[in-house]
Amino acid sequence: MNSKLDTKRLERMCKALGDPYRIKMLEYIRQNADWTQCTAITESFNLAQSTVSHHLKQLVDVDLLQSEKEGRCTKYRINDEAFADYVEYLKCFQKA
DSSP states (O other): OOTTSOHHHHHHHHHHTTSHHHHHHHHHHHHSOSOEEHHHHHHHSSSOHHHHHHHHHHHHHTTSEEEEEETTEEEEEEOHHHHHHHHHHHHTTSOO
């Protein structure tokens, strides 16, 4: 197994990616510049702000997203390193 991606971390990432809204949020953030404000994400989905915050927290907790406070707002961006670890792990299943 990829030394950067232990079994517990992999399990948590897979669980976080198992929700379709989280995948859509990741796609939205990826398409929008470097940092994306929480308010922009909330406005783009037909979900309560608390639900969006919950999904974003799950993604931050498993390092798929990075967050940064800016006043009372929080902004998010994709954690390229964590995704690279995940992709590297998945590559081990490819046949040569």
